[in-house]
Amino acid sequence: MNDLGDRYEALALAHLQAAGLRLLARNFQTRFGELDLVMRDGDVVAFVEVRYRARADYGGGAESVTASKQRKLATAAAQFLQAHPHLASLPCRFDVVGCPAPRNARPSTGCATPSTPEPCRTLFSTSFARTLHGDALQVDDEALQRYGRDDSKRQGEPLAVALPRTREEVVAIVQACVEHGVALTTRGAGTGTTGAAVPDRGALVLSLERMDRILAIDPGQRLAVVEPGVLNLALQRAAGGHGFFWPPDPASADRCTIGGNLACNAGGPRTVKYGASRDNVLSMVAVDGRGRLFHSARPLGKLATGYNLTQLLVGSEGTLAVIVEATLRLQPQPQASRALSASFRDVESAALAVTRIMAQPATPSALEFLDGKSLRLARAHAGDDVPEAGALLLIEVDGAGDSIDGQAAAVRDAVQVEGLLAFEAAGDRARRERVWAARRALSPALRTLAPKKINEDVVVPVPRLPELVAFLDRLERDSGILIVCFGHAGNGNLHVNLMLDPDNPAQAAAAPVALARPMPCSP
Structure with missing residues (x-):
């Protein structure tokens, strides 16, 4: 001075x-x-x-x-x-x-x-200050930039970043924010694409990534107790060592956290048979908006009385409470599984095959849909392991060893529709892994097609899936915008991606019109 x-x-x-x-x-x-x-x-x-x-x-x-x-x-x-x-x-x-x-x-x-x-x-x-030590509180520009965004590519302007390691620190942080009127944005790994982890200007980012302990794996009760910063893949490996798995398996499993999975009700290919995050959690410990620690339920297989706070918290994206511990329901690994694929001339015939597969008793453990544009991207990743076709279904069946042949035969019969090009088993394990790796790489690979991606998560009743793909085909022709579709067809859930150049005036004007256009209701 x-x-x-x-x-x-x-x-x-x-x-x-x-x-x-x-x-x-x-x-x-x-x-x-x-x-x-x-x-x-x-x-x-x-x-x-x-x-x-x-x-x-x-x-x-x-x-x-x-x-x-x-x-x-x-x-x-x-x-x-x-x-x-x-x-x-x-x-x-x-x-x-x-x-x-x-x-x-x-x-x-x-x-x-x-x-x-x-x-x-x-x-x-x-x-x-007496509870956060070392680099647990960050205010440098690089940290604010990194923690101010998620995979939506939106950028916020946080006040600071807190990285607690214990639930007591989380309580102190929430109470301090309440006392001083500071907004709070809770964050896992930032792999979401909805912008839910992007903070408002002047908010504190509460990153739970350092609360990453697996507290217990209990095969006898078929459950795991974890902190919110545990990576999905780390839990799968730990549970696998005991012969179990946690069903939610999003494409970002190697990067996303269990807390983020619960906050967004993440699913994945196995959801069709085993359910999403909401279906595989027993109870949670959380901190409410006043900084009070509470248990959502007892970790029991049946709760017949009282409000279901656990289910209320799942999917709430951090708006109701901060999850600091979760007790998760595990499933035993199946004795056997088989990967199948069916290629089709066009998306309409593939969508019809999906409805037929889901109408028969053998529920697949995965049923993924890829349109022709997705297949071209996947071929760039996995080569000839991915066929050239108008659409592809990736199918898996699992269960007792003596049931696999029957399940595979039921799926084979269900896909016999006009437009089927080929039905085959995925072959050796290495080829199977290459094909699934290509499927998981689709979302980031889309950015090679156009400067901007508008991605929507669309869900319809499975019997209406053929109507949805036909509607999207018309929407692409009418708008002049490239539309790429893939997703969890067994749930009627497709990731619809509008690929456009924001500097193209015609596409920039057509995009909001296309997004607002409703799909006609069937009679």
């Missing part, structure tokens, strides 16, 4: 001391910035930012400090409290003081006194 600044700081200090505040530190240096004055006002620690101007009136107050400066001061204050643990339990506030001064004026005893200190809500970080 220059000479004029030093004089203003001295004036502010004298004013505050005259008001009964005691100096704790002056020009306290941290790697996040300098704290001008740290004062004690009774049982409150006041972090004071001294502001001055050499012209015009100066109002002082929190609003005179930029958001970037507020973040740095907040974290610097948290570091100060960590260095002075005997103060960390005291409530804290952030004050801004300043003096008006005419041009070229020198501060003197006749200068107006600093403005009344005004609290700044962004110093909420000091409320849990």
Whole structure:
């Protein structure tokens, strides 16, 4: 601070001391910035930012400090409290003081006194400084950029990022946000494409990625107890060691977290037989909007009374509570499985085959639909293992070893429709893995087709799947926008992707019209 600044700081200090505040530190240096004055006002620690101007009136107050400066001061204050643990339990506030001064004026005893200190809500970080240590609170630009977005590619502007390791830290964070009126956005791994993990401007991002312990695998009760930051694939491997699996298997299983799966009710290819996340969770421990820890239910196979809070929380995307532990229902690994595929001349015949497969008693453990454009992308990933066709169904059946032949035969009979090109077993395990890897790679590969992707998750009753694919074919012709479809056809769920160039005026104008166009209702 220059000479004029030093004089203003001295004036502010004298004013505050005259008001009964005691100096704790002056020009306290941290790697996040300098704290001008740290004062004690009774049982409150006041972090004071001294502001001055050499012209015009100066109002002082929190609003005179930029958001970037507020973040740095907040974290610097948290570091100060960590260095002075005997103060960390005291409530804290952030004050801004300043003096008006005419041009070229020198501060003197006749200068107006600093403005009344005004609290700044962004110093909420000091409320849990004693519980968050090291890099558990991040405010640097790189962290704010990284945690301000998810796979929707939308970008938010968070105030800070908190990375707790325990439920007690989560409780402290939520309570601090409530106390200081700071919005909170909970986050898993950010693999979602809906923007649910993108924070509002000035919100705190609460990332649960470090709460990544598998607390128990209990084969006797067929359950697992996990923290929300456990990766889906890590759980599958741990459960597999005991002969079990957790049914939800989204394409991002190697990156997405169990907490995110529950928050978004994630599914995957196995959903057709085993259900989505909602169908495979027994209970949760969560922190509500006031910072209170609660159990949604007891982890029992049957609950016949009371509100089903567990099911209410699944799919709520962090708007009702922060999940800090989940008890999940596991399924035994099947004795045997077989991968099948059926290629078709066009999407309409493939959709008709789906309805016939789902109308017979042998429920497949996976039934995936890929249109011709998806197949071309998949061939670029897996080569000749993926056939050239107008559409493809990837099918798996599983169960007792002596049931597989019968299930495969039932599926073979069901796909015998006009337009069937070929029906075959996937062959060796390596080929099967290559084909499924190509299916999982489809979503990111779509970005090679056009600069912008608008993806919609569309669900219809399975018998209406042929109507849906026919409608999408008409929509593509009428709009002039490339539409690529693939998804979990056994649930009537297709990922519909509109691929367009936003710099093309015709496509930019056609996209909202296409999105708003309703599918005709059948009589």
